[in-house]
Amino acid sequence: MSFPMALRVVASRAEARDVMTFDLRGSPGTELPPFEPGAHLELELPGEGEGARPLVRHYSLCNAPAARDRYVIAVALDAASRGGSRALHARLRAGDLVQVRSLANHFPLAADASRHRFVAGGIGITPIRSMIHRCEEMALDWSLLYVTRSRVRTAFLDELQALGDRVSFHFADEHAGRRADVAQALAVEEAGEHVYCCGPGALMRSVAAATGARAPGSVHFEWFALDAPPAAQAIGDRPFEIALRRSGLRLRVEAGTSILETLEAHGLGVPFSCREGLCRTCETPLCAGEAEHRDLVLSDVERGAQASLMVCVSRARSDVLELDL
Amino acid sequence: MFIRNCWYVAAWDHEIPADGFLARTVANVPLVLWRDAGGKVTVLEDRCCHRGAPLSMGRREQGGDCVRCMYHGLLFDREGRCIEAPAQQRIPIQAKVRSFAAVESHRWIWVWMGSLETADASLIPDTRWVDDPGWRCESGYLHYDVNYLLVADNLLDFSHLPFLHPTTVGGSTDYAAVLPTIERLARGVRLAKWVAGTEPPAYSARYAQLAEGARVDRWMNYEFLVPGVLLMDSGMLPAGTSTPGGHRDGSLAFRGCQALTPETDTSTHYFFAHPHNFLLERPEVTREIHAGIVQAFEEDRAMITAQQRNLLRDPAFRMVPLGVDSALSQFRWIVDRLLALETDAA
Numbered sequence: 001m002s003f004p005m006a007l008r009v010v011a012s013r014a015e016a017r018d019v020m021t022f023d024l025r026g027s028p029g030t031e032l033p034p035f036e037p038g039a040h041l042e043l044e045l046p047g048e049g050e051g052a053r054p055l056v057r058h059y060s061l062c063n064a065p066a067a068r069d070r071y072v073i074a075v076a077l078d079a080a081s082r083g084g085s086r087a088l089h090a091r092l093r094a095g096d097l098v099q100v101r102s103l104a105n106h107f108p109l110a111a112d113a114s115r116h117r118f119v120a121g122g123i124g125i126t127p128i129r130s131m132i133h134r135c136e137e138m139a140l141d142w143s144l145l146y147v148t149r150s151r152v153r154t155a156f157l158d159e160l161q162a163l164g165d166r167v168s169f170h171f172a173d174e175h176a177g178r179r180a181d182v183a184q185a186l187a188v189e190e191a192g193e194h195v196y197c198c199g200p201g202a203l204m205r206s207v208a209a210a211t212g213a214r215a216p217g218s219v220h221f222e223w224f225a226l227d228a229p230p231a232a233q234a235i236g237d238r239p240f241e242i243a244l245r246r247s248g249l250r251l252r253v254e255a256g257t258s259i260l261e262t263l264e265a266h267g268l269g270v271p272f273s274c275r276e277g278l279c280r281t282c283e284t285p286l287c288a289g290e291a292e293h294r295d296l297v298l299s300d301v302e303r304g305a306q307a308s309l310m311v312c313v314s315r316a317r318s319d320v321l322e323l324d325l
Numbered sequence: 326m327f328i329r330n331c332w333y334v335a336a337w338d339h340e341i342p343a344d345g346f347l348a349r350t351v352a353n354v355p356l357v358l359w360r361d362a363g364g365k366v367t368v369l370e371d372r373c374c375h376r377g378a379p380l381s382m383g384r385r386e387q388g389g390d391c392v393r394c395m396y397h398g399l400l401f402d403r404e405g406r407c408i409e410a411p412a413q414q415r416i417p418i419q420a421k422v423r424s425f426a427a428v429e430s431h432r433w434i435w436v437w438m439g440s441l442e443t444a445d446a447s448l449i450p451d452t453r454w455v456d457d458p459g460w461r462c463e464s465g466y467l468h469y470d471v472n473y474l475l476v477a478d479n480l481l482d483f484s485h486l487p488f489l490h491p492t493t494v495g496g497s498t499d500y501a502a503v504l505p506t507i508e509r510l511a512r513g514v515r516l517a518k519w520v521a522g523t524e525p526p527a528y529s530a531r532y533a534q535l536a537e538g539a540r541v542d543r544w545m546n547y548e549f550l551v552p553g554v555l556l557m558d559s560g561m562l563p564a565g566t567s568t569p570g571g572h573r574d575g576s577l578a579f580r581g582c583q584a585l586t587p588e589t590d591t592s593t594h595y596f597f598a599h600p601h602n603f604l605l606e607r608p609e610v611t612r613e614i615h616a617g618i619v620q621a622f623e624e625d626r627a628m629i630t631a632q633q634r635n636l637l638r639d640p641a642f643r644m645v646p647l648g649v650d651s652a653l654s655q656f657r658w659i660v661d662r663l664l665a666l667e668t669d670a671a
Binding site: 183187188213271272273274278279280281283296297298 | 509641642643645646647648649650651654655657658659
């Protein structure tokens with residue numbers, strides 16, 4: 001079979017409060033295109049009401065990649081749903097057909113990692129569950145920190161508990177609502193280990209802060225397209241250009257790559273320390289253009305002045321930033 | 326690991342006696358320092374090439390042009406060549422002790438810890454105020470049981486002054502709240518700040534004969550160079566009479582000179598002087614200024630020593646950086662880069 005394809009929901013079940021899984025298959029005996037852990041589907045869902053435009057949504061696969069006859073997705077009912085999760089929860093039932101537009105993976109397991117450390121928040125468990133399946137099949141070293149609001153909202157609770165002490169849970173309601181101490185959990189770094197995080201923005205940011213000193217490329221994030229605020233997502237995803245006044249160079253900063261990483265890739269490293277916008281070491285004069293400041297050290301006045309930026313985290317609002325480098 | 330191709334302050338001039346040795350470890354290398362027949366400072370590794378005995382437990386001979394190991398009697402010249410060995414006519418060429426380039430400059434003994442051929446005297450920082458007749462100071466030395474970079478951190482972030490030194494060099498909070506501008510240099514960083522119309526600092530206000538409540542313009546510009554040499558230019562003028570980079574006529578000024586020299590990975594020599602340009606005819610003023618500086622440095626030492634103990638206790642501890650760390654982080658980056666260059670070249 002090839003994309004796009006219509007798959008049938010052969011089973012749907014509630015995994016936890018407001019979390020449902022949907023088991024999608026082709027006609028009996030059909031093998032589906034293979035996927036790697038971390039992959040997601042792009043689904044086309046019917047819009048609400050007569051003549052409504054179809055909704056396009058992305059859902060991570062949570063099943064074992066070895067099972068070639070099915071794609072299983074887990075969907076949380078989002079109170080602020082823009083239609084996708086509500087459409088699935090309320091209307092999709094066993095026997096229904098769904099349109100699968102494509103399969104993609106921005107969150108693969110690192111082949112060279114000696115150990116995989118997963119941090120999942122809420123429904124962010126979906127791609128990580130698939131990754132854990134692969135780790136178990138291949139007897140790879142792994143561990144999971146799984147952060148949820150409460151036990152009843154924890155999808156796959158029983159099966160993950162059965163995996164023993166490689167899984168640690170943090171149920172916020174059992175800690176007076178406090179967040180998990182991610183910095184503590186990730187304080188000790190083993191050589192060769194990779195970190196993977198999928199969950200709400202606050203969790204992803206605290207994992208990013210706790211792993212800022214780690215080797216570039218050893219920490220991986222899966223951002224839910226639906227969860228990221230549209231504006232932030234637009235800037236975060238957007239590539240832009242930097243023009244270097246002194247050297248005359250013009251470089252493209254890709255989405256997902258920082259200005260600092262781009263400079264380093266061209267042998268133009270500037271002093272840095274934290275790489276997370278905390279220490280002000282990589283502050284670089286801004287000659288022209290408007291920066292999207294994402295550091296924690298500039299004052300409001302300094303932000304407004306647009307005279308410098310931290311190249312480790314900050315990005316561009318304008319198409320080009322001219323730097324005094 | 327320490328930068329090798331670098332001048333380190335090994336001693337004050339008066340620490341090397343006319344007729345004896347000074348044994349001092351610099352960057353994990355034990356050194357013996359003495360004066361040859363011409364009074365020039367000679368520096369060898371303090372370890373006889375024969376059985377490893379310290380030469381500093383040996384004997385100056387030929388007026389200081391030779392040193393004899395007093396374990397088995399090997400005699401070495403100023404370049405560290407063995408020129409006499411016990412009960413042996415032919416001396417192996419391997420019988421040699423490593424020698425180091427040394428320069429005596431403004432009362433400090435600088436030693437180049439790289440190879441002799443690469444020693445470049447033009448890289449010795451300018452500390453001329455230490456023995457300039459227009460300035461006065463006393464010689465200071467403290468020993469720290471911490472890695473030298475922790476002391477460098479302290480000297481590159483003066484936001485700690487009002488907290489750690491409220492009664493000594495602290496100064497007013499409005500002055501402390503002004504962060505210096507930072508400029509990257511090839512072998513260090515340059516910090517500069519100038520604050521108009523602030524309170525005079527307690528430790529020097531009493532010499533300025535200012536009216537009660539009078540305010541001053543203060544400046545503080547310094548370079549901090551590898552391995553850890555601080556060249557300070559600080560001072561004050563009556564409020565409204567100065568401009569950044571402007572005249573210094575009639576100023577109350579200091580030219581602090583400080584040098585951190587790593588002894589081992591967890592211990593540091595700290596050489597310092599705080600030359601001042603006023604009341605030169607009153608030696609008690611120089612003594613008071615020096616005592617005030619020593620008191621402040623003791624405050625630093627107590628805190629940084631406790632900090633080092635904490636850091637050694639838990640190697641997994643990760644510091645949370647803040648904006649005030651900019652200069653120290655840039656300096657550490659420069660240190661790392663110079664170390665990487667030396668590793669690549671080796």
